[in-house]
Amino acid sequence: MRILIIDDDEDLRNLLAHYIKQEWPQAEVEEFDPLVRDMPDERFPLGEYDLMILDYMLGRGDGLEWLHAFKKRVECPPVLFLTGAGNEIIAVRAMKAGASDYQRKQELTRERLITSIRDLTHDAAATTLSPELAARMEGHMLGERVRISGFRILRLIGEGGMSRVYLASRDRDDEPLVVKILRSEATADKNALARFMEEYALVERIKSRHVARIYGHGVSEGHAYLVMEFFDGGDLNKRLGGRASVPQEALRIFRELMFALGDIHECGILHRDLKPQNLMFRSDGSLAIVDFGIAKHVDSIDRTGYGEIVGTPRYMSPEQVRGMALDLRTDIYSSGVLLYQMLSGKHLFDGESAVEVALQHLNKPPPALEENLSQYQRLLDKLLEKDRDARFRNADEVIGFLARKYQQF
Amino acid sequence: MTDSAYIVVVEKDLEDLVPVFMNNRKKEIETLRAALAALDFEQLRQLGHRMKGVGNSYGFGKVSELGSGIEDRARSEDRAALDALIVDYADYLARVKVVYE
Numbered sequence: 001m002r003i004l005i006i007d008d009d010e011d012l013r014n015l016l017a018h019y020i021k022q023e024w025p026q027a028e029v030e031e032f033d034p035l036v037r038d039m040p041d042e043r044f045p046l047g048e049y050d051l052m053i054l055d056y057m058l059g060r061g062d063g064l065e066w067l068h069a070f071k072k073r074v075e076c077p078p079v080l081f082l083t084g085a086g087n088e089i090i091a092v093r094a095m096k097a098g099a100s101d102y103q104r105k106q107e108l109t110r111e112r113l114i115t116s117i118r119d120l121t122h123d124a125a126a127t128t129l130s131p132e133l134a135a136r137m138e139g140h141m142l143g144e145r146v147r148i149s150g151f152r153i154l155r156l157i158g159e160g161g162m163s164r165v166y167l168a169s170r171d172r173d174d175e176p177l178v179v180k181i182l183r184s185e186a187t188a189d190k191n192a193l194a195r196f197m198e199e200y201a202l203v204e205r206i207k208s209r210h211v212a213r214i215y216g217h218g219v220s221e222g223h224a225y226l227v228m229e230f231f232d233g234g235d236l237n238k239r240l241g242g243r244a245s246v247p248q249e250a251l252r253i254f255r256e257l258m259f260a261l262g263d264i265h266e267c268g269i270l271h272r273d274l275k276p277q278n279l280m281f282r283s284d285g286s287l288a289i290v291d292f293g294i295a296k297h298v299d300s301i302d303r304t305g306y307g308e309i310v311g312t313p314r315y316m317s318p319e320q321v322r323g324m325a326l327d328l329r330t331d332i333y334s335s336g337v338l339l340y341q342m343l344s345g346k347h348l349f350d351g352e353s354a355v356e357v358a359l360q361h362l363n364k365p366p367p368a369l370e371e372n373l374s375q376y377q378r379l380l381d382k383l384l385e386k387d388r389d390a391r392f393r394n395a396d397e398v399i400g401f402l403a404r405k406y407q408q409f
Numbered sequence: 410m411t412d413s414a415y416i417v418v419v420e421k422d423l424e425d426l427v428p429v430f431m432n433n434r435k436k437e438i439e440t441l442r443a444a445l446a447a448l449d450f451e452q453l454r455q456l457g458h459r460m461k462g463v464g465n466s467y468g469f470g471k472v473s474e475l476g477s478g479i480e481d482r483a484r485s486e487d488r489a490a491l492d493a494l495i496v497d498y499a500d501y502l503a504r505v506k507v508v509y510e
Contacts, residue, residue: 011430011463018426057458084462105462106473 001121004049006032006066007082008059012105016053019110020117034058039066047075050121054099055082056090064093071098078120082108088176088232092169095154102155146181146220151227153179162186168227170215176232177215182224196224203292206267210260212280212290231288233281236338240276244345247373253279254339255402256287261335262395264289265328272326274334275315276341313358314347318386321358329388332398336383340366343373348384362386379405415505419468424509430467434460434502441479441495445488453491454483471501 001024007013013031020027030049032040039061040046052070056063063081070076081099083090084106091102101116146153151168157178158165163186168179187193197217204214213229233239236253245253257279264271271278271292278291317333319326340348348367349360366384369377379401385391392398419427437456444452460476475498482490 009459009463011426011433012466014426014429015423015463015466018423022422057455059455082462084458106465108466 001027001051002049003027003029003051003053003117004032004077005029005053006034006058006063007053007055008033008035008057009055012055016113019113022110023114023117034061034066039069042073046070046073046077049077051077051080051117053080053082055105056084056087056094064090064097067094067097067099080116080120088167088230089174091167092154092174092176095167096152096169096174146179146223146225148179148216148218148220148225148227151177151179151216167230176230178228178230180226180228184223187219187222187224193224196226200226200292202267202269206263206269208260208263209286210256210263210288211292212288228290229288231280231290232283233285235277235281236279236342237276239281240342240345242345245342247343247376250339250342251376251402251406253287253342254335255399257289257335257338258395258398258402260287260289261328261331262399264292265331265395270326270328271331271334272320273312273315274331274338275312276338279338313354313361314349316358316361317388318361319388321361327388328394329391332383332392332395333385333388335398336380339376339383340369340380343376343380344369375406413504415471415501416508417469417471417505418508418510421509423467427467427507427509430463430469431502431507434472438495438499438502441498445491445495448486448488450483450486454480457481457483469505471505472498475501 003020005013005016007016010033013033017029017031020029035058046052054063054067054070058066067079067081070079076098078100079094079098081091081094081102082105083094083102084104087104091104094102100120103112103116148168150171152171153166153168155167156164157167163180163182166179166181168177169175170177182193182196186196200214200217203211204217212231215227215229217224217226219225239245244250257274261271269292271289273291274289278289280288280290282288313321315334315337317326317330320330337348340346349357349364351357351360366380368374369380379398382390382392382401383398392401437460441453441456444450444456457476457479461473461480462476464470464472464474464476475494478494479491479498482494
């Protein structure tokens with residue numbers, strides 16, 4: 001395998017070459033420094049490489065211009081384009097210009113690099129050994145099949161038990177967006193499909209800055225899809241990174257969550273599946289909730305699908321675990337579980353299995369916060385009451401409590 | 410500023426690369442100072458962008474954080490803030506200790 005790395009940063013080139021050589025000791029890696037060499041002309045043997053890794057800021061040039069020039073040549077190999085975080089419009093333009101994949105430099109890990117290279121070079125060994133790769137290939141192919149007027153699907157960026165998530169762009173302005181496509185097994189279930197369409201029709205009507213904007217939904221090639229806002233700030237899970245937040249920041253996020261819940265509940269909608277992966281951030285730090293109505297899907301899929309269940313029971317209310325009829329206090333409890341995690345950096349309950357975790361919501365008192373966080377204990381206690389009649393009744397009550405006790409306005 | 414060291418834990422197999430990385434960061438300080446003296450905000454922005462991109466990759470989150478600040482402040486041509494960030498960066502590099510695991 002021959003790989004060409006074009007980046008103006010010697011350290012990044014060294015690191016990428018190191019990761020590649022570790023994974024494929026026989027690979028030939030050529031480092032190209034655009035600070036000392038001009039853009040390769042037509043004599044440059046592009047066709048001799050299996051892959052090109054190309055940065056978008058080249059010091060003396062623009063990686064997008066280079067990409068356009070390379071892609072005019074039929075022998076151009078697949079291109080892995082490197083972008084900056086929060087700069088998805090560049091990623092969108094690169095994918096439209098013919099890049100096969102992109103990675104955000106700040107988040108580029110060994111695993112992500114290797115996975116991407118395997119995908120792009122169709123590494124034979126991995127194809128036969130990895131079911132994950134086969135699943136990803138299936139996801140890529142699905143993205144290529146589905147056509148949505150006015151939008152273009154560019155790249156698979158995530159997978160869940162229910163759906164696959166793609167980076168997409170709007171044709172008229174290249175705005176980065178997300179397209180969620182329901183998995184075929186869920187689409188085949190007429191009830192599940194009806195719920196998906198019906199619930200997103202509801203969400204479209206919620207006009208709140210705390211809810212992901214929906215740009216359209218429908219069915220294409222037999223697959224239900226949803227076009228929604230792209231969040232360049234990532235989700236709460238990523239933001240926490242397994243650690244606690246600074247208490248003031250945790251409280252700020254929690255308060256935003258309460259405003260979001262207030263808006264949703266006012267429309268008669270319960271979320272039922274609040275978890276860190278469903279709380280997204282925009283680049284200005286504002287929060288929005290995603291994945292409405294999926295909880296029902298997740299419940300039905302979780303019985304047979306492995307993976308999605310892992311996170312969900314951690315945030316269930318006691319009445320949810322019991323299978324009782326739910327009201328908006330279920331979301332209040334789940335928010336309390338999230339606040340505990342933000343403040344402490346730990347899960348409220350842990351266990352060997354999903355069932356064990358879920359049962360603790362019924363039977364085990366929540367652990368107390370550490371002494372330096374004791375001022376938030378009363379708030380948490382009232383959020384995490386197992387008897388919902390003793391809990392805060394709605395988001396407005398919580399917001400009032402925050403204002404009185406912590407001067408959060 | 411404090412006198413304590415910044416401990417950065419880096420993967421053992423990057424041990425050969427980190428001295429080059431650190432050396433480039435020290436050279437970067439000089440380039441940043443020169444660019445600020447020349448009020449070359451475009452170069453400052455590019456240098457900040459590069460720091461932002463490479464720091465995390467090696468496990469030096471602080472380099473990325475400072476790079477992001479330099480990139481932003483270069484865009485707004487905020488000399489005082491850039492000066493302070495470069496001082497912070499030099500201080501960080503003087504006190505950072507790398508542990509390989």
